Amino acid sequence: MKNKQQSALRRFMPLIAFGILVAFLAIGLTLNPRLIPSPLIGKPAPVFELPLLNQQGSFSSKDFIGHVTLFNVWASWCFACRQEHEVVKRLSRSGVRVIGLNYKDEPADAKNWLATLGNPYRAIAVDYDGRVAIDWGVYGAPETFLIDQDGIIRHKVIGPLSDQENFDDLMAAMKLLKK
Numbered sequence: 001m002k003n004k005q006q007s008a009l010r011r012f013m014p015l016i017a018f019g020i021l022v023a024f025l026a027i028g029l030t031l032n033p034r035l036i037p038s039p040l041i042g043k044p045a046p047v048f049e050l051p052l053l054n055q056q057g058s059f060s061s062k063d064f065i066g067h068v069t070l071f072n073v074w075a076s077w078c079f080a081c082r083q084e085h086e087v088v089k090r091l092s093r094s095g096v097r098v099i100g101l102n103y104k105d106e107p108a109d110a111k112n113w114l115a116t117l118g119n120p121y122r123a124i125a126v127d128y129d130g131r132v133a134i135d136w137g138v139y140g141a142p143e144t145f146l147i148d149q150d151g152i153i154r155h156k157v158i159g160p161l162s163d164q165e166n167f168d169d170l171m172a173a174m175k176l177l178k179k
Contacts, residue, residue: 038137038156045071045151046135050125053102053110059125063099064151068177069169070098071145072121072161073133075105076113078141084160085117087167092120096174100124103133103141146173 021174040046049060072088074081092098100121102110107126114124127133136145139158146155155173157166 026070038153040137040145040153041156043153045145045147045153046132048125048132048134048135050101050127050132051106053100053124053126054114054119055123058101059123061151063123064147066149067097068149068174070096070099071101071147071148073101073103073136073138073141073143073145076109077105078103080160081142082117084142084162085120087161088117089120091161092122097122101133101136102126103138104128104130144170146170146177148177 045061045064047061049058051058070088070091074085074088089097098121100123102124104127104164107128108122110126123177125132128140136143137156142160144161145153148154154177155170157170159169161167
């Protein structure tokens with residue numbers, strides 16, 4: 001009798017393992033990456049130096065020092081970036097220092113996009129191959145980081161700033177920096 005039970009258990013083992021795997025996948029699909037906090041919060045901005053899109057020279061992580069900055073990851077091919085662009089322009093017009101990270105984009109496409117929609121960025125670093133974005137933990141465009149005057153990342157927004165919840169969270173984080 002014991003051999004029959006063991007034999008039946010062995011036959012169903014692959015099915016049981018498959019069921020467990022499906023359960024883990026189902027749980028994973030319900031997770032929202034926007035709710036996962038960035039491990040970079042409270043740490044210095046990753047070290048980088050990239051060429052600028054619209055001018056000679058480069059932008060580096062050292063250029064964050066001394067300024068509260070929104071570091072906005074965007075691309076001309078990104079539909080959600082177009083959605084949030086008016087919010088980025090409004091923040092820039094209100095005096096917020098906004099630096100862009102043009103992500104995996106063709107420079108000509110990025111320049112045309114800015115010529116059409118307006119350029120709210122004080123500077124735009126070009127991350128053509130996306131390697132710097134990997135260091136920042138970017139899932140995809142758009143994403144925005146709030147960096148304090150010491151170059152420390154204080155907040156991260158995954159998704160468009162045009163989403164009211166994202167915008168409100170960012171404003172609350174900015175208000176804390178001004179205290």
